[in-house]
Amino acid sequence: MKVPFLDLRIIDEDERSELFKAIEEVFDHGRLILGPEVGRLEQRVAQLTQRRYAAGVNSGTDALFLTLRAMGIGPGDEVITTPLSFIATANAIALNGASPVFADILDDMTLDPQSIIPLITEKTRAVLPVHWAGRVCRMEEINAIAAHYGLAVIEDCSQAFGAMRHGKPAGSFGVAGCFSMNTMKCFASVGEAGMVVTDQDTLYETLDALRYNGLVNREICHFVSHNSRMDTIQAAILGKRLDHYEGLLAKRRSHAQYYLEALKSVATMAQEEVNCRDIYYTMTIQVDQRDALKDYLEKHGIESRIQHFPLMPDQPVYRNSTRNNTRHAHTLIQRMLCIPASEKLTVEQREYVASKILEFTHAGS
Numbered sequence: 001m002k003v004p005f006l007d008l009r010i011i012d013e014d015e016r017s018e019l020f021k022a023i024e025e026v027f028d029h030g031r032l033i034l035g036p037e038v039g040r041l042e043q044r045v046a047q048l049t050q051r052r053y054a055a056g057v058n059s060g061t062d063a064l065f066l067t068l069r070a071m072g073i074g075p076g077d078e079v080i081t082t083p084l085s086f087i088a089t090a091n092a093i094a095l096n097g098a099s100p101v102f103a104d105i106l107d108d109m110t111l112d113p114q115s116i117i118p119l120i121t122e123k124t125r126a127v128l129p130v131h132w133a134g135r136v137c138r139m140e141e142i143n144a145i146a147a148h149y150g151l152a153v154i155e156d157c158s159q160a161f162g163a164m165r166h167g168k169p170a171g172s173f174g175v176a177g178c179f180s181m182n183t184m185k186c187f188a189s190v191g192e193a194g195m196v197v198t199d200q201d202t203l204y205e206t207l208d209a210l211r212y213n214g215l216v217n218r219e220i221c222h223f224v225s226h227n228s229r230m231d232t233i234q235a236a237i238l239g240k241r242l243d244h245y246e247g248l249l250a251k252r253r254s255h256a257q258y259y260l261e262a263l264k265s266v267a268t269m270a271q272e273e274v275n276c277r278d279i280y281y282t283m284t285i286q287v288d289q290r291d292a293l294k295d296y297l298e299k300h301g302i303e304s305r306i307q308h309f310p311l312m313p314d315q316p317v318y319r320n321s322t323r324n325n326t327r328h329a330h331t332l333i334q335r336m337l338c339i340p341a342s343e344k345l346t347v348e349q350r351e352y353v354a355s356k357i358l359e360f361t362h363a364g365s
Helices: 013-029 036-048 060-070 088-095 113-119 139-149 201-210 232-243 245-262 290-299 327-332 347-364
Strands: 053-057 078-081 099-102 124-128 152-156 176-180 194-198 283-286 336-339
Touching (some): 036 232, 053 201, 060 201, 245 283
Parallel strands (some): 078 124, 152 176
Antiparallel strands (some): 053 194, 176 194
């Protein structure tokens, strides 16, 4: 049996028909950038994240970059973040001229709040937690630390649209929440797209200008910036997919619950906390013989991944230029493996994946 980690094909005929219809509607009205579908999507996302404003941009990377810029974070400043994320998180900080500083992670691979404190200096301006793999960080602790030291909190929600902690959605905890909606995410466009949500009037107005070459009212340039507007076609597709998003999450969560039960004797996995909702952007297990297991699964047609290795502070571009406190992250990254758990996975496939992991483990015991 072949089990892909992620299948990006759109093969469901009903979905294809619905998305083609949405694209045709955009073609009919001709407003191909920041068209009405963008505005409608922004309103829905703002409501779902319990925010006043949402600004559609062309990627999750720009969502982070423009938010940091709109907040005036730049040369000489430091932003504390996690070591475990796609490199865009650190790059968004560095592209603004600031320095990323890497704190440690907990066993569930989210940012460790207590590891932030020793890294705070007079240069620290913000904390940028990443809701890794669709699990919201311990935001009540992070916010308390940030408030005590007078720091802003900007959420990287790229992997967590629809995730919740104690009844509050990802994106509702900080000054702003930044989402990626590219084709690999749970809430996915068919290319690149992103969104920033916030309650602050001035921040939203600045973001609105920054995403369009720094222009106010599309005519007068107030900031030096670049073009980061959201394509209307992507917004139209996202709007249709949002209609079915809860069903998609239900499938992912069903796969995760199956793995949590089937593999509990052979792998370490983060358990969902009470009154929280993880969306399982990836299903992550921790095992001792990670590399051998990965090879074993590949030999049996199962694709798995190690996300995101190497850690950001170990990337050549940051290796010798940043401070960090990442001892536990370096231990966990050697044990973690992401296994197939997307909404397109079948019951037969997930049972096959679990059986091969159990088979490998029992053969080595």
